[in-house]
Amino acid sequence: xxxxxxxxxxxxxxxxxxxxxxxxxxxxxxxxxxxxxxxxxxxxxxxxxxxxxxxxxxxxxxxxxxxxxxxxxxxxxxxxxxxxxxxxxxxxxxxxxxxxxxxxxxxxxxxxxxxxxxxxxxxxxxxxxxxxxxxxxxxxxxxxxxxxxxxxxxxxxxxxxxxxxxxxxxxxxxxxxxxxxxx
Numbered sequence: 001x002x003x004x005x006x007x008x009x010x011x012x013x014x015x016x017x018x019x020x021x022x023x024x025x026x027x028x029x030x031x032x033x034x035x036x037x038x039x040x041x042x043x044x045x046x047x048x049x050x051x052x053x054x055x056x057x058x059x060x061x062x063x064x065x066x067x068x069x070x071x072x073x074x075x076x077x078x079x080x081x082x083x084x085x086x087x088x089x090x091x092x093x094x095x096x097x098x099x100x101x102x103x104x105x106x107x108x109x110x111x112x113x114x115x116x117x118x119x120x121x122x123x124x125x126x127x128x129x130x131x132x133x134x135x136x137x138x139x140x141x142x143x144x145x146x147x148x149x150x151x152x153x154x155x156x157x158x159x160x161x162x163x164x165x166x167x168x169x170x171x172x173x174x175x176x177x178x179x180x181x182x183x
Contacts, residue, residue, distance in 0.1 A: 001036045001086055003027065009043035011096040015110070022114040026121060031077065037124075038090040039117065047094040062101065062116050064092040065123035072126035091120035 003023055005016050019039065027033045042050070044060040052058040054066075068087040069078040080086050093116060102112040 001034050004036070004038040005041070006038070007041045007095075008046065009041055009095050011043040012099040012109075014041055014095060018110050019113060019117070022110070023117050026114070026118055030121065032088060032121070034086055035078065036087040037121075039120075040090060040092045041095045042092055043096045044094065047092065047097060050092055060094055060097045062094050062098050063120045063123075064094075065120045066090045066092075067124045067126075069124075074126040074128070076126055088121070088124045091117065091124070093117065093120070 003020060005020055005023070007014050007016060019041075023037070023039060024033070027035070027037065047060045047064070048058055050064055051061050054064065067089040068085070069089070072078060078085070078088070093113065095113070098113055098116055099109055101107075102109040105112075
C-alpha cells in the first residue's frame with residue numbers, strides 16, 4: 001500500500017528518498033507493508049501548534065502519531081474488515097527538533113529520523129508511555145513486537161544500532177530494545 005511523505009518545512013534540508021527507503025524497510029520488517037502510512041515533516045512552529053492543540057503542551061517535540069485504528073492493544077497489528085481500513089495513520093515528524101537533537105548528540109540525522117519514525121509507528125500500533133506502567137509495558141512487549149532480524153537491516157541501520165551511542169530519548173531506547181530483541 002501507499003507511503004505518503006509530505007515535507008511541510010524548510011528549516012532543514014530533507015532527502016525524502018532516503019526517508020522513503022528507510023520507512024519502507026521498517027514497514028516491510030514489521031509486516032505492515034500492506035497498510036497505508038503518511039509521514040508529514042514539519043518545523044518547530046508547526047509542531048508546537050499541533051502539540052498544543054492535541055496534547056496541551058505548547059512545545060516542539062520529535063513525533064506525534066495519529067492512529068487510524070484507535071482501540072488497538074499495544075503491539076497488535078490491525079485486522080481490517082474492509083479495503084479502505086488498511087491504513088495505519090499519520091505520523092508528524094518534528095524534523096527541525098530531530099535535527100537539533102541529532103546535532104547535540106552527534107548522531108546521523110537520517111538514522112535518528114528513521115528511529116523516530118519507528119517510534120511513531122509504535123504509537124500507531126497502540127503503544128503509549130504517559131505513565132510508569134505504560135513504560136514498563138513498552139519495555140516488556142517491545143521485544144515481541146519489534147524483532148528486527150539483522151539480515152533485513154541495511155548497513156546504516158546495523159551501524160546505528162550497534163554503536164549504542166544514543167540511549168536516552170524514548171525513540172532511541174525503543175530502537176536499542178528492538179535490536180536487543182533480535183540477538
